[in-house]
Amino acid sequence: MEKDNFRLRIRLRHIHCFLAIAQEGNLGKAAERLRLTQPAISKTLAELEDIASCKLFERDRQGARLTPQGENFLRHALGVLEALDAVSDSIGLDPRPESAVVNIGVLPSVGADLIPTALARFRRSHPLARVAIRTAANAPLLDMLKGGTVDFVLGRMADPHMMAGLSFELLYVEPLALLVRAAHPLASATGVSLGDIIACPLIVAPPGTVPRHRTESLLQAHGLELPSHCTETMSVSIARQLLLRTDAIWFAPSGTVREDIAQGALVSLPISTKGTEEPVGLLLRSDAAVTPVAKDLLRVLREMAAERRLPGER
Template identity: 60%
Template sequence: MEKDLFRSRIRLRHLHCFLAAAQERNLRKAADKLHLTQPAISKTLSELEEIVGVKLLERNRLGARLTRDGEAFLPHAVSVLEALDAVTNAVGQEQKPAHESIYIGALPTVAPDLIPAVLPLFRQRHPQAKVLIQTAANAPLLQMLTAGEVDFVLGRMADPQMMAGLSFELLYVEPLVFAVRNGHPLAARPSVSLSDIVAHSFVISPKGTIPRHNAESYLQSRGLAIPANSTETLSVSVARQITRHSDAVWFTPAGAAREDLADRTLVQLAVPTEGTEEPVGLLLRSEGTLTTLAREFVRMLRETAATRRSARSG
């Protein structure tokens, strides 16, 4: 890729279209997001690929997926657009009105499931609102909530001493699942046993977390243990990438892998995991009121969770 030629031909519309396609993994959805037609966004992406000289997206009837070059290009495209936003924000601050903010605490395994589904709806009504999302393990999140550092938490019920001054509202219950990359040796087998699974390294939540406790209890009740060569991480994005690019088995709450399982980037192994179900809900301060923005976001979370519960039971 010739640097001068690239600089002379690249346009912001190329980056906006690429980022929307990378985020939505579907050209129709990306076009809707940018208020363009699908042929227009497809043409713009083809122009971008011609400029950079490599294929950035694999397109098919199921959607669009980043190639290895696309994954390498993505953080640079994001950096360019963020830099432009920073310039915009730095200019004329004295004339800009202050915008309301909402502070959300969420478990890493819950945040990528519910929040992306709710945020576009929230943005339609409050396009200027600032949304700050803190992810952490359950205990630190409850400490943030108690200290007033976040408006509410998407998390799990904790020990009574940690729940003092807090309330818990159940949104849904989800099990742990075994997820592997599409093409994993276990994915092709007509039947898989737990012994087959524990022969592979795991990607799993760290000790002290509720998913880890439930995973250990599940395996111990069957005379098995978490493999010694497992990788522990709170980061869903790190866990996802490790699973996608190795033969590791991701033992995770179902919501964390929901999108990957839906688009078949990852495959759920058909092994029952009864007894690993975890309640996920809203944690609020018992004393104190939510801001108007926070109340509206909470309402949308409740509605989204109710819709998913109905879909599962239907």
């Protein structure tokens, strides 16, 4: 009887409300997104939890967090909307070109290299599509992907417990580089060591990120520690400007500033960074259907990654 009651009482507005709260993590923001009042959102959520006979969110001053039951509900709720999209596609209700949307999550260090050129190619066949790009560290991006906020993520493989329900497709592997401006005192020096490097102002990724871990591991392998005077940032634009204007050294994948290196504005110091290789790839939800427009952007990214790989890696 409980299943029959659930089927009879559940409505799409309940699903939309639940997903908005799960993706925003806040009832007020969910209300803004759905153009409803917060009391209306609270009422709809209360109805849904009554229908489901369980608590789907833990609410406090920090926002709304999914309960274990809410996590299970989320996975299937996304499937409901995707199934409806598939039905509309099957009967010819394709979205108008101007309403096609691709939501992608991108690591800043990866996106600066691939996304601009990929979008230029993508626009040739989808000039009216809307592309929404969200940048963050890898862990928040995976949360967005699991919550359905983004269609896919251009990022890195994570620990197994974070990859539940997700798939990873390797695009390429890239080690860290020690980047400086062309006029940096060490750019033309010979016999530069990591000891010389850490005496300079350093720019590194924040703690908890893969590039930061690789940076610390590289130094530790040579008996060194990351000094306390570092500048920590995920922002490619800020790090790039600091590099161009100061004698700072940036620990980052060289692809992040590929064009600057090609033009001679920045250079990579001849220091071995073997062992810092980072796998970069596409992350998708294992149980999700990707829209045709998102598939086209994925195809472009795969093509570009293939062009970037060395002949021996293909």
